[in-house]
Amino acid sequence: MADPTDKVRRGTKERDGERCVACGTQWGLTFQHRRAVGQGGSSLRPGYADGLAACGPCNARFEADMQTLALLNGWKVRRWVKDPARVPYYHSASGRWYALTDDGPWRVHIPRAEAVEMMLAVYGPDAREGAA
Numbered sequence: 001m002a003d004p005t006d007k008v009r010r011g012t013k014e015r016d017g018e019r020c021v022a023c024g025t026q027w028g029l030t031f032q033h034r035r036a037v038g039q040g041g042s043s044l045r046p047g048y049a050d051g052l053a054a055c056g057p058c059n060a061r062f063e064a065d066m067q068t069l070a071l072l073n074g075w076k077v078r079r080w081v082k083d084p085a086r087v088p089y090y091h092s093a094s095g096r097w098y099a100l101t102d103d104g105p106w107r108v109h110i111p112r113a114e115a116v117e118m119m120l121a122v123y124g125p126d127a128r129e130g131a132a
């Protein structure tokens with residue numbers, strides 16, 4: 001997957017409250033690709049739902065020791081998920097779950113129960129344990 005446009009990069013950061021979705025810091029924010037980068041040589045540019053604001057250290061940890069947590073919180077999306085907007089994400093700084101859209105840099109606060117339902121719809125019952 002190609003790099004996001006500056007507009008998407010900026011919009012994503014603003015949408016996420018200029019804070020890392022995982023640890024809440026305002027420093028060293030990066031564009032976190034929710035789907036693994038580089039799959040199949042796609043030249044598609046990531047949209048708003050493809051990315052999150054995450055600090056450099058957390059971004060790296062999502063691929064390492066925080067991988068499972070990142071999947072359960074929607075910070076990472078399984079690579080076979082075609083539409084990442086179907087997967088909500090948890091925003092640690094506000095303690096809330098949000099649904100995303102590719103239409104613009106917007107997010108909608110949803111109750112945790114709805115987030116669980118969305119996760120179940122995408123991943124099936126195996127997601128229940130972690131998302132609850």
Ligand SMILES: [Zn+2]
Pocket residue numbers: 020021022023024025054055056057058059
């Ligand atoms: Zn962080």
